[in-house]
Amino acid sequence: MTMxxxxxxxAGIEKIAADMKAEGRRLVVITCTAAAEEYDIxxxxxxxxxxxxxxxxxxxxxVIPSIGASYGGAFVYENEIHDLYGFTFTxxxxxxxxxxxxxxxxxPFKKKETPAPTVTKVSREDAS
Amino acid sequence: xxxxxxxxxxxxxxxxxxxxxxxDLVIEDEHVVEAIPSIGYVHRGLESLVxxxxxADFVYLAERICGICSFTHSSTxxxxxxxxxxxxxxxxxxxxRTMWGEYSRIHSHLLWLGLFADALGFESLxxxxxxxxxxxxxxxxxxxxxxxIQGVCKVGGVRRDVTNEFLSGMDKRLETIESEMQEMVxxxxxxxxxxxxxxxxxxxxxxxxxxxxxxxxxxxGSGLAQDVRTSEYLAYQDVGFKxxxxxxxxxxxxxxxxxxxLFQSVDIIHKIIAAMxxxxxxxxxxxxPDGEYFSRSEQPRGEVVHYLRGNGTKYLTQFRVRTPxxxxxPSLVAMxxxxxxxxxxxxxxxxxxxxGCMER
Amino acid sequence: xxxxxxxxxxxxxxxxxxxxxxxxxxxxxxxxxxxVLDPSxxxxxxxxxKRCPSQAITVDRATKTWTIDRFRCVICSQCVExxxxxxxxxxxxxxxxxxxxxxxxxxxxxxxxxxxRPKKDVETGK
Numbered sequence: 286m287t288m289x290x291x292x293x294x295x296a297g298i299e300k301i302a303a304d305m306k307a308e309g310r311r312l313v314v315i316t317c318t319a320a321a322e323e324y325d326i327x328x329x330x331x332x333x334x335x336x337x338x339x340x341x342x343x344x345x346x347x348v349i350p351s352i353g354a355s356y357g358g359a360f361v362y363e364n365e366i367h368d369l370y371g372f373t374f375t376x377x378x379x380x381x382x383x384x385x386x387x388x389x390x391x392x393p394f395k396k397k398e399t400p401a402p403t404v405t406k407v408s409r410e411d412a413s
Numbered sequence: 414x415x416x417x418x419x420x421x422x423x424x425x426x427x428x429x430x431x432x433x434x435x436x437d438l439v440i441e442d443e444h445v446v447e448a449i450p451s452i453g454y455v456h457r458g459l460e461s462l463v464x465x466x467x468x469a470d471f472v473y474l475a476e477r478i479c480g481i482c483s484f485t486h487s488s489t490x491x492x493x494x495x496x497x498x499x500x501x502x503x504x505x506x507x508x509x510r511t512m513w514g515e516y517s518r519i520h521s522h523l524l525w526l527g528l529f530a531d532a533l534g535f536e537s538l539x540x541x542x543x544x545x546x547x548x549x550x551x552x553x554x555x556x557x558x559x560x561x562i563q564g565v566c567k568v569g570g571v572r573r574d575v576t577n578e579f580l581s582g583m584d585k586r587l588e589t590i591e592s593e594m595q596e597m598v599x600x601x602x603x604x605x606x607x608x609x610x611x612x613x614x615x616x617x618x619x620x621x622x623x624x625x626x627x628x629x630x631x632x633x634g635s636g637l638a639q640d641v642r643t644s645e646y647l648a649y650q651d652v653g654f655k656x657x658x659x660x661x662x663x664x665x666x667x668x669x670x671x672x673x674x675l676f677q678s679v680d681i682i683h684k685i686i687a688a689m690x691x692x693x694x695x696x697x698x699x700x701x702p703d704g705e706y707f708s709r710s711e712q713p714r715g716e717v718v719h720y721l722r723g724n725g726t727k728y729l730t731q732f733r734v735r736t737p738x739x740x741x742x743p744s745l746v747a748m749x750x751x752x753x754x755x756x757x758x759x760x761x762x763x764x765x766x767x768x769g770c771m772e773r
Numbered sequence: 774x775x776x777x778x779x780x781x782x783x784x785x786x787x788x789x790x791x792x793x794x795x796x797x798x799x800x801x802x803x804x805x806x807x808x809v810l811d812p813s814x815x816x817x818x819x820x821x822x823k824r825c826p827s828q829a830i831t832v833d834r835a836t837k838t839w840t841i842d843r844f845r846c847v848i849c850s851q852c853v854e855x856x857x858x859x860x861x862x863x864x865x866x867x868x869x870x871x872x873x874x875x876x877x878x879x880x881x882x883x884x885x886x887x888x889x890r891p892k893k894d895v896e897t898g899k
Contacts, residue, residue: 306624311626312626313626313709313716313718313735314720314735314740316718316720316733316735317733318720318722318731318733334643336707336709338707356624356625356626357624357625357743358624358625358626358740358743358744360743361739361740361742361743362735362739379449379746381451384451385451385452385453386452386453386772387453387454394458394460394461466826467824470826471826473827473847473849474826477847535776538776541776541779544789554800554803554804555801555802555803557803558801558803558804558805559804559805559848562847564848564849564850572854573803596778600775600776600779603775604775604776
C-alpha cells in the first residue's frame with residue numbers, strides 16, 4: 286500500500302478519471318479532509334491491489350466537476366462531500382441537492398462558520 | 414403496458430431492515446423503474462471525534478463504528494497507525510488478528526444468512542443460523558472477552574494472548590461447527606423455495622459491478638475476484654488465500670459466495686492454528702503518528718478504507734472511513750432497476766446493508 | 774423439505790437456549806463483564822478518568838469519590854490496563870439491567886489512600 290499522492294487540479298480531474306477508467310482501474314474512494322487552510326480531496330483508484338491517489342487542494346465552496354461520467358458510483362462520495370463539507374459538484378449522475386445525509390447542523394465537517402458540536406456530556410439531571 | 418408512475422417509499426422503518434435506510438421506489442406496474450436511496454438517519458459524526466481522543470484510545474471508538482464488523486474496524490485502524498509510525502507487529506499478533514478477523518467474518522455471514530432467511534419467511538432456518546452463530550460467539554468471548562465488540566486490538570499488537578492448548582481445543586470444536594454449517598448451507602443452496610426466490614433476482618452484471626465500485630460478496634457474486642485479502646496484509650499470504658467467486662450475478666450467487674466463505678474462513682482458521690508462531694503478542698509503542706496513510710482491509714461486507722492523518726501529536730488530525738455498504742449503494746440502485754416490487758426487500762438484503770457503518 | 778432433517782433433530786436434543794433468570798448466564802474466564810474498583814488501592818491519580826474513551830469515569834479528589842456511569846461504560850478495560858495500582862479490575866458477570874435512576878451511576882465513595890505515607894516513614898525509620 287504505497288502512499289504516493291499525485292497533485293491534480295479541479296479542472297483536470299475529469300480527464301484523470303477517464304484515463305483511470307481506460308486503464309481499467311476501479312474507483313475506491315473520494316476522501317475529503319480539512320487541511321491547514323484549504324481542503325484536500327483525494328481520489329483513490331485501484332487495480333489488482335495497487336492504489337493510485339490523485340489529490341486536489343481547494344478552498345471552501347469551490348465548484349468541482351463530477352467524475353460521474355466515468356464512474357457511475359462516484360455519486361455517493363460526491364453527495365456525501367457536498368452534505369458534510371459544502372462543496373458543489375457539477376454534473377453528478379444522481380444529485381440529491383443536500384438531502385443524501387440529513388444532518389441537524391448543515392455541513393458539520395466544515396471548518397469555521399459552523400463548528401461541529403463538541404462532546405456532549407449527559408448531566409445527572411437528564412439521566413435521572 | 415406503461416402505466417402511471419407511482420413513488421413508493423421503502424423504509425426507513427421496514428420489517429427487513431435492521432437499520433434505517435430510505436429508498437424512493439419509482440414503480441410502474443409493479444416493476445421498479447428507479448430507486449433513489451437516501452441515508453442520514455444515523456449519522457453520528459464519529460470521525461470528527463478523532464482530534465479529541467488519543468490515538469491509542471480511539472481504537473475502541475473506531476471499533477464501534479459498526480457492531481458486526483467491529484474487529485476489522487479496530488484492526489484496520491491499528492494497521493493504519495502502525496503504518497504511520499512504522500511499527501512491525503509480532504508475528505503471533507498478526508496471526509491472532511487474522512484468526513479473529515475470520516471468526517468475525519463467520520459470525521457476520523451467519524447473522525446475515527439468518528436475517529435473510531427471516532426476510533424470506535423461513536424462520537426455522539433463521540433460528541438454525543443463529544444457533545450456530547452462538548457457538549462462534551462463544552469462541553470469540555472465550556478468547557477475547559467480548560461477544561461482538563471484541564476490544565482486543567491495540568496499536569502495536571493485540572491485548573490478549575490465547576494459549577496453545579485452547580487453540581487446539583478450538584480446532585476440534587470448529588469441526589463440529591463446520592458439520593452443522595454444512596447441514597444449514599445445504600438448505601440455503603438447495604432448497605426449492607429459496608432457489609425460486611433468489612435465482613435471477615437482483616441482477617448485477619460484472620461490468621456494472623466493476624464500474625459502480627462494488628466490493629465484497631456483491632462483487633464476488635458477479636464473478637469479480639476482488640478481495641483485499643489477496644494483498645500483503647495480516648497473515649493471509651502465509652496461508653495461501655484465493656477468493657471465492659460465483660458467476661450467477663444474482664441474489665443466489667451472492668448468497669452462495671457468503672455460504673462458501675463460511676467454509677473458507679474455517680479453513681483459514683485451521684491453517685492459522687496449525688502455523689501459529691510463538692512469541693510476544695505486542696510491542697511497546699513510543700512516539701506519535703505523523704503523516705498520512707490509507708489503510709485497507711477486507712470486512713465481511715467488503716473492502717474498508719481508513720484514512721488517517723497525524724501531525725506528530727497524540728491526537729490524529731483527520732480520520733475518514735469508507736465502509737463497504739456505502740460503495741455498494743450504487744450497485745443496489747442498479748440491481749433494483751427492473752426488479753419486481755415484491756422482490757425489493759430481499760434484493761436490498763443481498764448487499765448486506767449495514768447503515769450504522771455506512772454513515773459513521 | 775431440506776430443512777426437515779434439522780427440524781426433526783431438535784426433538785431429540787435439549788434446547789440450545791437457557792432460561793436465564795432461573796439459570797445463571799454463562800460466561801468465560803476472559804469475559805469482560807463489568808468494571809469494579811477496589812477503593813483501598815485507588816490513589817485518585819485520575820488516569821482512568823482522562824483516558825476513558827467514553828468518559829464514563831469521574832474521579833473527584835475533593836470528595837474522594839470514584840464514580841462510574843454504567844450506561845456510558847463500554848467495558849473496553851482500558852482503565853484496567855492503565856491503572857498502575859491494580860485498583861480497577863473486571864468481573865466476569867454482566868451487570869444486571871437497571872434504569873438510569875436506579876443504578877445508572879455507581880459511586881465508590883471512600884478511597885482508602887492515606888495509609889501509604891506513614892508506612893513509608895516507618896520503613897525508613899527502621
